Each structure stands twice: as C-alpha cells, then as structure tokens.
Amino acid sequence: MEEELLKEEDLGQWRRTHYSKEVGPAMADREVVIMGWVSSVRDHGNISFIIIKDMHGEVQVTAKKSEVGEQLFALAKEVKEHTSLGVRGKVRPQEKAPNGAEVVPAEIKAFSVAKKAAPFMTTGKSSPVGIDTRLDLRAVDLRRQQLGSIFRIRQTVVNAIREFLSRQDFAEVSTPKMIATATEGGAALFPIFYYDREAFLAQSPQLYKEQLTMAFESVFEIGPIFRAEPSRTNRHLSEATSVDVERAFADYGDVMALLERMIIHIIDSVKDRNKADLEFLEIAMPALELPFPKYSYSDLIDKLQEAGERIQWGDDISPQVMKSLQDERLNGFYFIVDWPTSTKPFYVKPRADDPKVCESFDLMYGPLEMSSGSTRINRKNQLIERMQKQGLKPDAFDYHLRVFDFGVPPHAGFGMGLERLLMALAKIENIRDATFYPRDIDRLAP
Amino acid sequence: MEEELLKEEDLGQWRRTHYSKEVGPAMADREVVIMGWVSSVRDHGNISFIIIKDMHGEVQVTAKKSEVGEQLFALAKEVKEHTSLGVRGKVRPQEKAPNGAEVVPAEIKAFSVAKKAAPFMTTGKSSPVGIDTRLDLRAVDLRRQQLGSIFRIRQTVVNAIREFLSRQDFAEVSTPKMIATATEGGAALFPIFYYDREAFLAQSPQLYKEQLTMAFESVFEIGPIFRAEPSRTNRHLSEATSVDVERAFADYGDVMALLERMIIHIIDSVKDRNKADLEFLEIAMPALELPFPKYSYSDLIDKLQEAGERIQWGDDISPQVMKSLQDERLNGFYFIVDWPTSTKPFYVKPRADDPKVCESFDLMYGPLEMSSGSTRINRKNQLIERMQKQGLKPDAFDYHLRVFDFGVPPHAGFGMGLERLLMALAKIENIRDATFYPRDIDRLAP
Structure with missing residues (x-):
C-alpha cells in the first residue's frame, strides 16, 4: 500500500485570509x-x-499536474x-467557477x-x-445546502x-425551566429529580411572563419549552423553541394586532435577507394583508354545521373539518377567536358580556396552529374561581397567587412555536x- | 364601615396615550x-x-380637593x-415633580x-x-429601583x-437541554424521566456547539444551563444563563482575543446606554486596556511558592491564595492560561510542545471566574485517548464521536456565565x- 501524502496537521500559525465570497476576478494574482x-471533488x-x-x-x-508540480498534485488527488482543510494559493479568473475565479494551490493543509x-449528498433541495x-x-x-438555507x-x-419587539419597548426576559408546579394542569410534563424533591420541566413561561408584566410591562422570551408529547407526528417536538410575549395594559385585540404586524415584519425580513435561500428552496413568502381574517369560534361552528359537518359547540375544530368550508382565506394566516372558556386554561379571561366564551385566539396558517393567546x-379571586372550576388546587399555586x-x-399575550412558524414559511415537511x-x-441523541 | 370608592374595573376601551417620560412642561394643558x-402616595x-x-x-x-371635586378627591385618597391604575387628566408644569410636570386627574380607573x-420599599439602592x-x-x-437598574x-x-458576535459572522444556535449522556463526567447533573428512559439536563452546550462548527463555523448560544450545585454560596445558581461561543479555524489565542474585545464592547455599551442606572447604583464600569493581562498557570504557581504559599503544581488556584501576590492587575479582568491537562475536560487540546499543559484559559475578574475556554x-483518536485517560467510556459518546x-x-471556544459577568459589572453581592x-x-419557587 502506498504511503498517504495527505497528513492531518494542526492549524498552527495558519489563518484564513479570505472567505469564498471574496475570491473573485478582482482578486486576480493575489495570494489567499x-x-x-x-463539498465535492x-x-x-x-x-x-x-x-x-x-x-x-x-x-x-x-490542481493541474503541469502547474502545481507532481507532489502537490498527488496530494490534491487524495482529498475527499x-x-x-486550508489552501494557500493564487487567485485566477475562471468563468466556470463560483464567483468567476479559482485558486491555484501552492500548499494544501x-x-x-x-x-x-457520508450516507447522503450535501447538494440538492432534498435528500433521498x-x-x-x-x-x-x-x-x-x-452541511447540506437545503438545511443551510433553512437555518x-x-x-x-x-x-x-x-x-420588532425591542422597537416596541419589550424587555427580553429569562424564566426558569425547572418548576415546582404544573402550569396548565399537568399532562405531558417531564419530571426531574431536583435535589431531594420532584420538579418538572416548564411547558411554557406562562405564569412567569404574566408576573413580569408587574415590573417590566412588556416582556418577551425566546427559549426552550418541554412537552412529553406521546405522539409520533411530523409537527410535534418534545423540546421546542417558544416565542413568548406578554404585554401590560393590553387585551387580546391589541396583541393580535401586535402579532400580525410581527408576522409581516418577519416575512419582509426573510424576503429581504434570504433572497438566495428562497430561490434555492424554490419557495415564496406568502403575500399578506392586514388585518388577518378573523373567524369567531361560534360562527365557524355554525358554518361547519351548515356545511353538513357533525360538530358541536365546545368541540375542537380539526383542520380536516375546516376543509369543508372551502374558504380560500383559510390557506394563509387567520385567527380563530373567542373560544369556549371551558377549552382554555384557567388564566384566560372570560368575556364580560358572554362568560361562556373567552378573550382568546389561535393564529393558524392553513391547517397548522402557529400561536395561541x-x-x-x-x-386573584377570579383566578382562584377559574382554577377550582378546572379542578386545580389553588394551594399549589400559592407562589403565583x-x-x-x-x-x-x-395584560394579554401569546406564545408562538418558532419551529411551527418556520415549517409554514420555509415549507418544511417535518418539524x-x-x-x-x-x-x-x-430520539434523545445526538 | 364606609363603602370603598376605588372599585376594580376592566381595561375596557381605555388605552395609554403617553408614557411618563413624555409628560413634561411642553405638554402643558394637553390631555393624557x-x-x-x-410607587408612592x-x-x-x-x-x-x-x-x-x-x-x-x-x-x-x-389631586387637590378644590380642583378635582370631592368625589374624585376622596377616591384618590384611597389609592395605595x-x-x-390608569389616570386621565391634564398636564400642568410643576417644577418639583418628575420631568417638571404633573397630571391633574379628571378620572382615575x-x-x-x-x-x-409589601414587606419592602421599592425605592433606594438596597433593601433592608x-x-x-x-x-x-x-x-x-x-419593581424595586435597584433591580430595575440591574435588569x-x-x-x-x-x-x-x-x-458583537453577529457582526463577527457568528450564527445563533439552540442546542438540546435534554441529553442522554453526561458531557464532562457526570457530577452535579439533574436526572429527568424521559418517557421510559433516564436522561439529564444539559450542564453546557459543549459537544453540540463543537459539532455545529462543522456546518456553521462560528456559532453562539445564549441559553439556560443546569447544575445540581450542592453548595450554598452567593455565586452559584442551579439554573444559570450561559453565553457559549465556538469558532472553527481558531485556537485559544484567537478566542481569548475575541472574548476580550467582546467584554470591551459590553462595557462600552453599558456606559453608553445605562448612564442613569450607573449613576443611580453609584457604580462605574472598569477602565480596560487590551490585551488583558495573561498569567500562565505554571508561572503563577512559581510566584505563589516564592510568596510562601503551600501550593503544588496541579492544584487549583483559589482567590484567597492569589491575594498573596499583591498584584494590582488581579483586581480587574485577567486570564490564567495553560492549565494542567489533567484538570481540564477531555475535549481540551494538550499543547503539542508540552502535553502536560493544555491550550486553555480562565477569564477572571478579581477573585471571580467569568469564563473558561x-x-x-x-x-477522533485523540479524543478517545483523552476520554479513556479520564475514565470515561467512549461508547457512551458514540453519537458525538x-x-x-x-x-x-x-476549533476553539469558551463559555461565560452571564450572571457572573453581571455580578462583576453591576457590583451585585448575591448572584x-x-x-x-x-x-x-x-429554592424551586416562585
């Protein structure tokens, strides 16, 4: 067997002088x-x-044999x-190469x-x-191009x-991920051994962000949330990134307006900063108009019943059922508002004029739920009453109450799943x- | 008992028109x-x-009785x-009031x-x-002024x-907080029930951020880390915020230079954006010069031995012991570099010229450790060798290896404790x- 020429070496004193994007015809004859x-040979x-x-x-x-010498050429042939690696060499214009220039190597390390x-190629828009x-x-x-664009x-x-939120005077906060009490009832929590006690991983920063409006008024957090999701689907994760927003002196109408403007700013930013990625992925950002369509829960139920669906007031509305409405606007972003109070957590405020529905919304993108607020x-007294109605023990929430x-x-606010939003915008099949x-x-590894 | 005038009301259609800072003499006679x-009455x-x-x-x-009428005056007197609350009223210049103006109320809600x-005052630089x-x-x-400034x-x-990091082309990443294997040995981990398996909370994003240099080259994460710290001190938390940075094609010298420039940018930003807070807290940001002083571990041991300390090469260097050096520069930021290889985790690279020390550093601020990198x-072969020397089983790291x-x-990088840095900069006694x-x-609540 031949001796290998391509030895592994330390970085040592070598340092990059230029990035790929800088290597163009204007750099002709310069050493880089x-x-x-x-990515390919x-x-x-x-x-x-x-x-x-x-x-x-x-x-x-x-690396041309006649140009770089036999030894360097042989070494270049071993590269996989x-x-x-690092390459020291001279730039030469070359129409067929990326950026219109190539590097003629003097040294390869x-x-x-x-x-x-690798069991997959790194090029292309999808992987077989x-x-x-x-x-x-x-x-x-x-390292795959597709994921490069997505990330x-x-x-x-x-x-x-x-x-967007900083410009609106929101303070960024960090709330604890290890908590003593289940926020919203207790299903789907990961238990922890916290020294000698039992604790849980936070499913959301809900109660903390609400409390923080006392001192900071407008707060947001972008951080991990943990749900012991038992199902195997393309749209659930056990650990996800949640965008949590809470604002004092505001109601759900105000935060819906905030959320839709935030979505617009996100989409404008992607259009502006990710042109090449959108082109590569062959996707376009949705065209949007403000305000987003709003459907009240009760109206939707009526319409669905008219359309022949067997659905009752109080039921959840599934994406399948929504299809029977044949409403084009349901392909983009829209709100479903005023859900039955019984379907929402204890901290959601019932409407004063009709307490069986509450001041709540879900932001949908087609069949996918993006956000809930x-x-x-x-x-305090109203909170305790709602806790009791939902079978929760107020004592367990003493530190909150x-x-x-x-x-x-x-105050009012919402939580939005970052990965869900990304799925919708970048047309990702699997979350x-x-x-x-x-x-x-x-999956717990890597 | 008299009937209370101050009833609790919903926000309803009321909305804030102005913030406190906008209420000044220039707004005289305007309704707000x-x-x-x-905060006080x-x-x-x-x-x-x-x-x-x-x-x-x-x-x-x-609220002057003769001006606002008896009913509103009586109501104002009940405010605690x-x-x-919300107040609708007219602005009137008033030299003695904050911003030189006051509001004469027409309505209080x-x-x-x-x-x-509350068991404490909200004013003042400390709490009794x-x-x-x-x-x-x-x-x-x-809501206390002191914490307002700190946050x-x-x-x-x-x-x-x-x-700072975005300008240097770093990508912001999120690494999983629920992990299968202890990164650095296994002490002080919080165990989780992960469905039917055992898992742990991540003590650091170490191995993930290293892997991510493969695709993204320069990455950082600002996120929670979890340490089942058994001690009760003023400088340890069980859940802290870690600033993790990792860069490809760089060594520890490069990332020390990056870190010290980052510290300078942080301090300049605080000086620029938090003037009022620094004034209120009566603190000044440290004056810094680049580069920060660097002490090699071995030199420090020699000097400490000369100063009469009973310390051996291989021992940890405690803040107490450092005092005997009477070096003024040890009050500010400084690096201790080239630690014994045996004292650092398996992934740290030994020096090629002297493998018993490694290419490592701690960034200190006086007696406090800020960062380690x-x-x-x-x-792979070198990693496996180091794992074995430290008694770790390479099989457990299969997904990493x-x-x-x-x-x-x-690649090279560092982790920095955000709260530690804040303690140093804002002179906070308790982390x-x-x-x-x-x-x-x-403490697990609130």
Whole structure:
C-alpha cells in the first residue's frame, strides 16, 4: 500500500485570509488562504477540482499536474469530500467557477481527513435518505445546502422577532425551566429529580411572563419549552423553541394586532435577507394583508354545521373539518377567536358580556396552529374561581397567587412555536428539520 | 364601615396615550391617559400626590380637593402603593415633580387594587429585608429601583453580546437541554424521566456547539444551563444563563482575543446606554486596556511558592491564595492560561510542545471566574485517548464521536456565565439578584 501524502496537521500559525465570497476576478494574482470543508471533488486525470465550502459559499481549487508540480498534485488527488482543510494559493479568473475565479494551490493543509463517505449528498433541495439516517449524523447533515438555507431563514426569523419587539419597548426576559408546579394542569410534563424533591420541566413561561408584566410591562422570551408529547407526528417536538410575549395594559385585540404586524415584519425580513435561500428552496413568502381574517369560534361552528359537518359547540375544530368550508382565506394566516372558556386554561379571561366564551385566539396558517393567546385574568379571586372550576388546587399555586395582592396590571399575550412558524414559511415537511437537534419520544441523541 | 370608592374595573376601551417620560412642561394643558402602578402616595390633607411608575419612569398625579371635586378627591385618597391604575387628566408644569410636570386627574380607573403592604420599599439602592423575603415575592421585588437598574444593564449586556458576535459572522444556535449522556463526567447533573428512559439536563452546550462548527463555523448560544450545585454560596445558581461561543479555524489565542474585545464592547455599551442606572447604583464600569493581562498557570504557581504559599503544581488556584501576590492587575479582568491537562475536560487540546499543559484559559475578574475556554481536540483518536485517560467510556459518546469521521475543523471556544459577568459589572453581592427567578438547592419557587 502506498504511503498517504495527505497528513492531518494542526492549524498552527495558519489563518484564513479570505472567505469564498471574496475570491473573485478582482482578486486576480493575489495570494489567499482559504479554509473550509470539501463539498465535492472531480478528478479529470491530469487536473483535479476541489470545491471548498465555507460559511459564505464555495470556492474552486484547481490542481493541474503541469502547474502545481507532481507532489502537490498527488496530494490534491487524495482529498475527499467532507475533509476539513486550508489552501494557500493564487487567485485566477475562471468563468466556470463560483464567483468567476479559482485558486491555484501552492500548499494544501488537511486539518481533519474524512474517514468515511457520508450516507447522503450535501447538494440538492432534498435528500433521498430517510430523516433518521440524517439525524443520526446531524452535524454532517447540517452541511447540506437545503438545511443551510433553512437555518439561515431561521436566523432571520429570530432576529426579526427581537428587532420588532425591542422597537416596541419589550424587555427580553429569562424564566426558569425547572418548576415546582404544573402550569396548565399537568399532562405531558417531564419530571426531574431536583435535589431531594420532584420538579418538572416548564411547558411554557406562562405564569412567569404574566408576573413580569408587574415590573417590566412588556416582556418577551425566546427559549426552550418541554412537552412529553406521546405522539409520533411530523409537527410535534418534545423540546421546542417558544416565542413568548406578554404585554401590560393590553387585551387580546391589541396583541393580535401586535402579532400580525410581527408576522409581516418577519416575512419582509426573510424576503429581504434570504433572497438566495428562497430561490434555492424554490419557495415564496406568502403575500399578506392586514388585518388577518378573523373567524369567531361560534360562527365557524355554525358554518361547519351548515356545511353538513357533525360538530358541536365546545368541540375542537380539526383542520380536516375546516376543509369543508372551502374558504380560500383559510390557506394563509387567520385567527380563530373567542373560544369556549371551558377549552382554555384557567388564566384566560372570560368575556364580560358572554362568560361562556373567552378573550382568546389561535393564529393558524392553513391547517397548522402557529400561536395561541388571550387576555389574562389579572385578579386573584377570579383566578382562584377559574382554577377550582378546572379542578386545580389553588394551594399549589400559592407562589403565583400571592403576587396578585400587589396590583397585577391588565395584560394579554401569546406564545408562538418558532419551529411551527418556520415549517409554514420555509415549507418544511417535518418539524424536525426546523430545529438543530430534534427531540421526540424516540430520539434523545445526538 | 364606609363603602370603598376605588372599585376594580376592566381595561375596557381605555388605552395609554403617553408614557411618563413624555409628560413634561411642553405638554402643558394637553390631555393624557397614563397607566402604571403606584410607587408612592403622599397625603397632605386637602391635597394628595400619587406617583405612578411605568416602564419609562415616574409621573406625579396631583389631586387637590378644590380642583378635582370631592368625589374624585376622596377616591384618590384611597389609592395605595402597588395598585395598578390608569389616570386621565391634564398636564400642568410643576417644577418639583418628575420631568417638571404633573397630571391633574379628571378620572382615575383602578385595574387592580393592592390588598397588602409589601414587606419592602421599592425605592433606594438596597433593601433592608433579607433576600429570601424578597425572592418569595419576586415579581413585586422586581419593581424595586435597584433591580430595575440591574435588569436594564442585563438587557444591555445581552444585546451587546448578540451585536458583537453577529457582526463577527457568528450564527445563533439552540442546542438540546435534554441529553442522554453526561458531557464532562457526570457530577452535579439533574436526572429527568424521559418517557421510559433516564436522561439529564444539559450542564453546557459543549459537544453540540463543537459539532455545529462543522456546518456553521462560528456559532453562539445564549441559553439556560443546569447544575445540581450542592453548595450554598452567593455565586452559584442551579439554573444559570450561559453565553457559549465556538469558532472553527481558531485556537485559544484567537478566542481569548475575541472574548476580550467582546467584554470591551459590553462595557462600552453599558456606559453608553445605562448612564442613569450607573449613576443611580453609584457604580462605574472598569477602565480596560487590551490585551488583558495573561498569567500562565505554571508561572503563577512559581510566584505563589516564592510568596510562601503551600501550593503544588496541579492544584487549583483559589482567590484567597492569589491575594498573596499583591498584584494590582488581579483586581480587574485577567486570564490564567495553560492549565494542567489533567484538570481540564477531555475535549481540551494538550499543547503539542508540552502535553502536560493544555491550550486553555480562565477569564477572571478579581477573585471571580467569568469564563473558561480552550482549543478543542478535533480528531477522533485523540479524543478517545483523552476520554479513556479520564475514565470515561467512549461508547457512551458514540453519537458525538461518529461525526469526527467527517472532517471536524480545528476549533476553539469558551463559555461565560452571564450572571457572573453581571455580578462583576453591576457590583451585585448575591448572584440571585442577577437573574429573574433564581434556582438553588433550597429554592424551586416562585
């Protein structure tokens, strides 16, 4: 067996001088040091093309035997896909290469040589292998172009949310993820051993964000939530990212208006900052008009009954059932408002004029629920009454209820699933591809 | 008993028209609706002053019996501290009031009346009551001026970190908090029931952020970490916020340079955006010069031995022991570099020229550890070797090790405790006051 020429070396004093996007015809004859991983290699006998990918794009390294010498040429021929390396060389204009230029190598330094062939290609808009094969090797999977585009869109969405809420004077908060009491009843919680006690992972920052309106008025949190979701679907995760928003001196109408403007800002930001990604994924952002359509729950039930559906007031409305309405506007974003009080958690405020429905909304995108929000109850006696009606023990909420003796302002808010929104916007089939390392009933690793 | 005039009412159609900061002499004779909570009341017989606090400051409401009529005056007299309310009225210049103007009320609407007196004042730079009394009523405690300033500084610090890292092309990531395997050995982990299996809460995003350099090169995360810290101290939390940074094609020298520039940007931002808070807290940001002083671990041990300390190479260096060096520079930020390899986790890279020390650093601020970082090992065989030396089973890390077959780039990074940094900058005595709802061995609520 021949001795391998491509040895693994330390970074040492080598440093990148340029990113791929900077290597163009204008840089002709300049020396550059580029670094990245090998996204493809093509061997044409006496000439070898190595495509190196870095965070900004791709650059072609062209090793011609007659040009780079026998030793470097032999070494270049050993380079395999996924290898991490650095190349020192001169830029030369080349129409057929990315950005119209290539690098003629003077030195190649392999930092970490790929030992295996990956079970999937990194190019293309989809992968022929199953999602579990990809997830088992997620860090490598994330090198795929498709996921690169999705996660750049995710970054834009998160940044756009922060920008929008900060401009509206919202304070960003962090609420505890280890909690003593189940917020909304207790189903689907992950229990923890908290020193010598039992505790739970927070399903939402609900009660904390409500309390924080006392001091900060308008608060938001973008953080993990945990649900011991027992089902295996394409739209549920056991650990998800929740965008939680709460505002003092506001009701559900105000926060619906806030939420729809936030969605518009998100979509405008993606259109503006992710042009190449949208083009690559061949998707367009939905065209939107304000305000979003609003359907009251009771009206929807009437309409569904008229359309022949066997549905009763008080039932949940399933996406399947909605189809029978044949309303085009139900393909985009819309609100369902004024849900039956009995279907919503204890902290949701019943309407004063009709207490069997409450000041609540769900934001839908087609059949997918994106967000849920409401006006909250801000008085202790009313909260206790609602807890009791829902079979909860007020004693277990002592630490929450006690702050209601000190002037909790009227407030309203919503929670939105970041991965759900991303699914809708980037047309992602499986919610697992909207997060870095998904968790579900079957998957706890990597 | 007299009937109470101050009834609790819903928000209804009332909306705030102005914030406190907008109510000044320039607004004379204009009608405003302000909303907030009552931070103090003064009753002078036929005149009553109510100070209302909102997210931007304070405004004085002046109810003179002869001016507002008997009924409204009687109602104003019933207003108590912490009550949440709205006031409609006219602005009148008043030199002695905040912003040089007061509001003469035409209508007062109480949204939620305080039922009790709080066990602490909301004004002043410190509180005479113990921290547990405050934490038991944390949402009310957070209305205190001191904490208002601290949390505005916290917001600046978080924003400054995001700005700085985004400008350096870092991608913001989210890594799972529920994990199958202990990252750094296994002590001090919180176990979870994960469906039918055992799992743990992540102590750090370490292995995930390292993996993510494969696809994204430069990544950061600001998120919760969980440590089942058994001790009761003023500088440990069971749930803290970690700023985790990892960069490909970089070594520990590069990320130390990054970290110190980040600290400078944070401090400049606080000086610029929190002038009033720094003034109120009577603190100054430290004056800094780049680069921060660097002490090698081995040199420090030599110096400490010369100074008469009984310390051996390989021991940890305690803040107490450092005092004997009487080096002024040890009061500010400084690095301790090149720690013994045996004292650092398996993923830290030993120095090639002297493998008994490793490419590692701690960033200190006086006696407090702020951050810890290193060059990481980027090759599988070396990682396995280090795991075995530290008594870890490589099999348990299969999901991590397998990605090292696909060209993991050389990389380096650090983790920084956000609350620790805030303690140092805002001169906070107890780390619990650097977070919204602290968690420790004794406290799981609120």
